[in-house]
Amino acid sequence: MDTTATDVSFRDAADADVDALVALVESAYRGDSSRAGWTTExxxxxxxxxxxxxxxxxxxxxxxxxxxxxxxxxxxxCCQLEHRGEYAYFGMFAVSPTIQGGGLGRTVLEEAERRARAEWGVTEMHMTVISVRDDLIAWYERRGYRRTGRMTPFPYGDERFGVPQRDDLQFELLVKPLG
Known part of the structure; x- marks a missing residue:
């Protein structure tokens, strides 16, 4: 049995966690360290x-x-949850690249959905994913999210979101009903 997803604890982040969270997110998506996992951008x-x-x-x-x-x-x-009326927004999702592929991401997503339903009473979870990330979108689709075809532009020129290496980036809205 894989213990990666079962030997963890969940809590809301505090200000003291900021540096560790930034380091985790960066390691999961950027630079050579991110290549150890499959979520690299x-x-x-x-x-x-x-x-x-x-x-x-x-x-x-x-x-x-x-x-x-x-x-x-x-x-x-980690992941971000934001209450937006009838739905919750899911973002800033990161799993340490050295333990990706063991089921922890699925566990985190399920816990985020459970908390959004229980604490806010929302009926849907929304997220945006870079539209060229076919493998990531397919992972979310296997977990009940559907593509909407609703796109928003990537913020080219705003380096807070990264430095694009191609000119066709945009975000697609994915939605899942929470039953």
Whole structure:
């Protein structure tokens, strides 16, 4: 039995977690360290994925939280949940690249959905994914998310979101009903 997904604890992030969360997100998506996992964006985006100010803003917002996942006292995964009326927004999802593929991501997603339903009474989860990330979109589709075809432009020129390595990036909205 794989213990990767079962030997963890969940809690809301605190200000003291900001640096560790930024490091985790960066390691999962950017640079050579991200290539250890399958969620890397290193070939389509360089530069930063997030920054301490952005993470702190989410933690301190009354309608948001960063769900933090720990194993043996170390943060190994996280996600953002934001209450937006009838639905919750799911973002900033990261699993340490060295333990990806063991079921932890699925466990985190399920816990995020459960908490959004239980705590906010929402009926849907929304997220945006870079539309060229076919493998990632397929992973979400296997978990009940559907593509909407609704696109929003990538913020070219705003390096807070990274430095694009191609000119066809955009975000697609994925939606899942929460029963």
């Amino acid at each position: 290193a070939d389509i985006l360089q530069g930063q994925r997030t920054d301490p100010e952005g993470v702190r803003e989410i933690i301190e917002s009354p309608d948001s939280r960063v769900l933090t996942v720990e194993r043996e006292g170390r943060i190994v995964a």
